[in-house]
Amino acid sequence: MTTLIRNVRPYGEDPTDLAVDDDGRLVARLDDPDEVVDGDGLIALPGLVDLHTHLREPGGEEAETVATGSAAAALGGYTAVFAMPNTNPTQDSPVVVEHVWRRGREVGLVDVHPVGAVTVGLGGERLAEMGMMAASAAGVRMFSDDGRCVNDPLIMRRALEYARSLDAVVAQHAEDHRLTVGAQAHEGPVAARLGLTGWPASAEESIVARDAMLAAAAGARLHVCHLSTAGSVAVLRWARETLLPGTGARVSAEVTPHHLLLTDTAAEDYDPVHKVNPPLRPEADTLALRRALADGVVDCVATDHAPHAVEAKDCEWPQARPGMLGLQTALSVVASTMVATGLLDWRGVARVCSEVPAAIAGLADQGRPLAAGEPANLVLVDPDARWTVRGAELASIADNTPYEGMELPASVIHTMLRGRWTARDGKVGV
Numbered sequence: 430m431t432t433l434i435r436n437v438r439p440y441g442e443d444p445t446d447l448a449v450d451d452d453g454r455l456v457a458r459l460d461d462p463d464e465v466v467d468g469d470g471l472i473a474l475p476g477l478v479d480l481h482t483h484l485r486e487p488g489g490e491e492a493e494t495v496a497t498g499s500a501a502a503a504l505g506g507y508t509a510v511f512a513m514p515n516t517n518p519t520q521d522s523p524v525v526v527e528h529v530w531r532r533g534r535e536v537g538l539v540d541v542h543p544v545g546a547v548t549v550g551l552g553g554e555r556l557a558e559m560g561m562m563a564a565s566a567a568g569v570r571m572f573s574d575d576g577r578c579v580n581d582p583l584i585m586r587r588a589l590e591y592a593r594s595l596d597a598v599v600a601q602h603a604e605d606h607r608l609t610v611g612a613q614a615h616e617g618p619v620a621a622r623l624g625l626t627g628w629p630a631s632a633e634e635s636i637v638a639r640d641a642m643l644a645a646a647a648g649a650r651l652h653v654c655h656l657s658t659a660g661s662v663a664v665l666r667w668a669r670e671t672l673l674p675g676t677g678a679r680v681s682a683e684v685t686p687h688h689l690l691l692t693d694t695a696a697e698d699y700d701p702v703h704k705v706n707p708p709l710r711p712e713a714d715t716l717a718l719r720r721a722l723a724d725g726v727v728d729c730v731a732t733d734h735a736p737h738a739v740e741a742k743d744c745e746w747p748q749a750r751p752g753m754l755g756l757q758t759a760l761s762v763v764a765s766t767m768v769a770t771g772l773l774d775w776r777g778v779a780r781v782c783s784e785v786p787a788a789i790a791g792l793a794d795q796g797r798p799l800a801a802g803e804p805a806n807l808v809l810v811d812p813d814a815r816w817t818v819r820g821a822e823l824a825s826i827a828d829n830t831p832y833e834g835m836e837l838p839a840s841v842i843h844t845m846l847r848g849r850w851t852a853r854d855g856k857v858g859v
């Protein structure tokens with residue numbers, strides 16, 4: 430199947446045609462395309478790459494499966510996602526990561542890369558079989574105990590050392606659990622007024638600082654998950670400027686769309702759809718995160734797409750599970766917080782949503798330029814569309830979107846994975 434997509438604007442720049450050959454690569458020209466598609470002046474970007482997705486399979490299929498999460502990813506413009514290991518059983522062994530990887534291939538809507546657990550059962554006590562997961566068919570190159578922080582500094586040190594020898598990265602959920610016992614919302618005036626136990630910024634910042642030091646000492650690669658405070662940005666800036674040079678270590682960080690847009694006042698309605706880990710922070714933090722993403726201090730956007738079944742959210746705030754859907758709204762939230770504000774142009778969006786995450790994860794065939802010879806992984810976006818979010822209409826089984834009823838800018842129209850349409854006119858597949 431060869432495809433000619435007429436009149437698209439790569440990175441929002443001058444209109445051109447994109448030609449895709451039957452090996453799923455972009456080519457300079459096609460003589461007799463099987464299919465000609467009118468690109469309608471849509472913006473073309475390299476397919477988005479999400480370093481932080483919860484697909485919930487195995488064990489949480491009441492909220493999401495590899496199939497439904499892959500559909501949400503394709504509709505959100507993603508061509509690769511990293512599936513977090515807090516499944517049941519945990520993704521801490523070759524057999525479980527291979528299962529998730531195979532399911533991803535069978536579904537075929539997005540490249541599913543399982544993230545391996547750092548410790549057995551996310552228990553924080555014994556290192557998991559990192560080398561075996563790396564050597565498995567899934568080829569794991571990112572390890573994390575996401576949901577739980579690797580609190581023990583000796584375990585974290587060993588994990589970073591192993592990761593270095595595997596050319597892998599350790600993605601840390603930065604939360605000192607001793608400081609967040611019973612925590613429900615950002616520690617500050619809003620939580621105090623609402624009577625919710627506070628989650629202090631220092632619980633994150635102290636771990637970011639400690640881990641940067643451990644990474645520097647090990648000459649290893651650390652990735653900070655869902656960075657959420659201005660203080661963490663300052664620590665990261667300091668580490669880059671002062672601590673890391675000459676060590677061979679690299680520290681990268683992601684920010685979620687919800688931490689760019691929403692603030693801790695969202696909890697005022699006591700609706701647990703706004704409960705998330707780390708919690709929504711005050712406006713000063715969201716503004717600092719936007720600036721840090723624009724400046725490159727925070728490297729990339731990752732969704733932390735975290736579907737939860739109705740009973741896990743339709744309850745009192747303290748009993749509710751933390752987490753929110755993100756795959757189908759991420760690009761629109763980035764458009765609203767970063768493009769509409771003038772902080773990033775669409776080239777910048779390609780960088781933080783595709784190129785940089787692909788590089789952090791070491792994916793050779795994602796986040797590539799829209800140029801002849803490159804794999805045809807791309808998303809076509811209507812920047813002028815506006816749409817109203819309805820959780821029930823999203824592809825996920827769960828419907829816990831914090832943007833319910835909100836009108837957002839920019840729509841993903843088509844997504845292509847290696848020359849095959851995975852989303853077409855906002856619908857899954859061809």
Ligand SMILES: NC(=O)N[C@@H](CC(=O)O)C(=O)O
Nearest residue numbers: 483575576705706735751752
């Ligand atoms: N972000 C969340 O609030 N929840 C995540 C776990 C996590 O990312 O820490 C989940 O698995 O539900």
Ligand SMILES: [Zn+2]
Nearest residue numbers: 575576602654
């Ligand atoms: Zn986490």
Ligand SMILES: [Zn+2]
Nearest residue numbers: 513575576733
């Ligand atoms: Zn997560």
